[in-house]
Amino acid sequence: MGKEIPTRSEDYSSWYNELVKKADLAEHSDVRGCMVIKPYGYSIWEKMQQALDKMFKDTGHVNAYFPLFVPKSMFEAEEKNAEGFAKECAIVTHYRLKSDPKNPGKLIVDPDAKLEEELVVRPTSEAIIWSTYKKWIQSYRDLPILVNQWANVVRWEMRTRLFLRTAEFLWQEGHTAHATSKEAVDETVQMLNVYAEFAERFMAMPVIKGRKSEGERFPGAVDTYCIEAMMQDGKALQAGTSHFLGQNFANAFDVKFATKEGKLDHVWGTSWGVSTRLMGALIMAHSDDDGLVLPPKLAPIHVVIVPIFRNEEELSKLTVEVDKMAKSLRDAGYTVKFDNRDTQKPGFKFAEWELKGVPVRLAIGPRDLENGTVEVARRDTKTKEVMKLSDVATAIPKLLDDIQENIYKKALSFRESMITRVDTYDAFKQVLDEKTGFVLAHWDGTPETEAAIKEETKATIRCIPLDAPEEAGKCIYSGKPSSRRVLFARAY
């Protein structure tokens, strides 16, 4: 294929890295571990944001903004949260640079501008937000608080990959406060369902909803729910998490409220988030050796029109017809790109828009004009058909819906084919080594077994699926009794 991207079967990892760069989605910056999200990539993220933001608001949430920095002492307040994040954070210790007396034109950190207390660049905002909620909450009348924040966060990752794992990334983090445990648990599950619906309806990516084992829980949470997706290389990807925090952060930050009955109680909390990691999931779930395959609902450009012409005159005749087509589609809310560059040949343009995952390509030349037709190519199936010009306005919207559905079904069918049930450790290891994918197996419920399996196979418990039926069995590792299968996989 063009632009020097290896195929998936040649080298899946390089295929991904090169595709992200060649399709103009993102690139590494000169800052260790931080990426630049390029305009084309960012426009996909904006579409994700818009869809999610609407879903959050439709479920009663509002946006707000909290500080980037968390004072060290505040960070320490919730012990597990601090332990979980302190090892990989950016720490601000000074607030001024000054000219280097020994080296004109160079700057050095001004030792006189040392902060009294170090500031942690937020790796997640529970600490700063719960210290604020303490001021907002006195009575049950102040509850619930249903707040979301769109923000950047920093975790000092040692091994980074574009979108999948970067030191700085963009995300949203919901932080809610409730009067009862039940209300908080309901919120946690509601937001898990919002994420699952978003993944399936917009990203066309099927997900399995479940709960994390204790070992994989968010530091500071009582319970972590997640959605897990299957990538084309058989590895799992956690696409979103929703945490029931119990009263942990309310205890840590002394957030109490007067109940209806006039008692004082600690507030119940949740937090939930998805990040630019979803961009990585989107790419790996659908794309092929020719480039991106974008579901129409998240595609920055829905339709690209490529004119086939030999001279200015032909182009100008084609342009009249293209303008009409483009207008009818734009009026219906679609984004249309007319690629009338005279510096590139049609074949080059076809490859470029395939690389960029535009769902529908229309090609039209002088003969089409005579016949009143246009060639329609769909990116997902790579099939072509000839269509009457007069049908474009009604047929293309239907085609886009069909592409959205087809991409989902294809991913679902692949995902289903990648779930294997095993009853022995040998079979478990064989599946991981030969077929990969999700493995449903019995586990004795202990962190020790979980850790041993991870150590020996690199597979982790992705989740305990919410829809897993009760089923008596024996742990594949210890042979101890188990009451339901859990979902294992090697994961991103």
Add this chain to the structure above:
Amino acid sequence: MGKEIPTRSEDYSSWYNELVKKADLAEHSDVRGCMVIKPYGYSIWEKMQQALDKMFKDTGHVNAYFPLFVPKSMFEAEEKNAEGFAKECAIVTHYRLKSDPKNPGKLIVDPDAKLEEELVVRPTSEAIIWSTYKKWIQSYRDLPILVNQWANVVRWEMRTRLFLRTAEFLWQEGHTAHATSKEAVDETVQMLNVYAEFAERFMAMPVIKGRKSEGERFPGAVDTYCIEAMMQDGKALQAGTSHFLGQNFANAFDVKFATKEGKLDHVWGTSWGVSTRLMGALIMAHSDDDGLVLPPKLAPIHVVIVPIFRNEEELSKLTVEVDKMAKSLRDAGYTVKFDNRDTQKPGFKFAEWELKGVPVRLAIGPRDLENGTVEVARRDTKTKEVMKLSDVATAIPKLLDDIQENIYKKALSFRESMITRVDTYDAFKQVLDEKTGFVLAHWDGTPETEAAIKEETKATIRCIPLDAPEEAGKCIYSGKPSSRRVLFARAY
């Protein structure tokens, strides 16, 4: 007035500070100089973002995202930019905390996790963006680059005020790259006009467009354009800036391109930004002693409906009628709040929604229901009228347009009354001391005179207005010749 906010004439500064907090716009956080933008305040900012983002996209710009951190050496590359911002920045020196061996449960900075090169939390992103543009630009075909970023930035301000001056703030920063000087200057002026149009059409805030004197220029710019607004206390506020960077950053980061003619030339640049400071401007431009006055185009709630009832039965009858009204307005795109709380009296609710600046309040009681009427109160003029229920759907949208226009006209008329022309330094000082506002006066064009006037009067040159006619005169300070008047004021 309620909620313990001083009047503007009693104490303008406290009026502002208290209003921001009492109207639930923002509050100080426990992190020095950083604010929490509360949901009501953030929803106004979101409206600003949406309007601006559309204007940017309509003028051909796309969004992208660049790293939060700027390596120190990269920051040094453009000397003036570094000088201008190095004195007030947050510096990351370490990437890990660890348990304090002497103090269980406490964390200390891990001395083994010192960065080889310190990272500056971006105070502005020219350095990181131009170091990226170097990779994006080879030929004239790669130009122009018209990119905007919505982001947080940090400047270590010593004296902070909510929205007006905070260590961390939210903004957008456009960074464009062009093949010619003319194109870059045109872009600079275009974006200035976009800002002026936004301020006037959405914020209902008249602004004066002009160029900064050399002393007030953005560090690293060849020319800085700005819009200046007049606050109710007679102080000016810079509401947006647009910089022509010449080839300064292209020189600093070695960004060259092959011209059409096959030569190599440095790229021409611009940058432009507005920030959450606009929230402060919006508040101070229009609000009164009873609270916020929001222009309908940026109001999170357009219409609040307060039912007047003595019992459940009356409320339920009113609700039937209110639901109809609310639906007709919502269908027309307005946000309507039905304040049916039974824990608060109407008078309390009236004061609360006045404080929050909701443009239109409808009050309806049992007698209104009999008469088929509703009481309509507008926030800007504090006038009331009785309207037929059947007129609400058509009259309220018109009323909201009228309020938007009236708020603008009132601010314009005030601003016009606050521009004084003076020809002597004594008159200049008298205006600043007695009347305040903008002062149009002749200046000899030297930084020395500018600095002396600032030192003696605290007034700065806000701008050299773009529409200032040529006019021979003498500098009010030095008596030297001047060819046009410039705009002075004390400023935020």
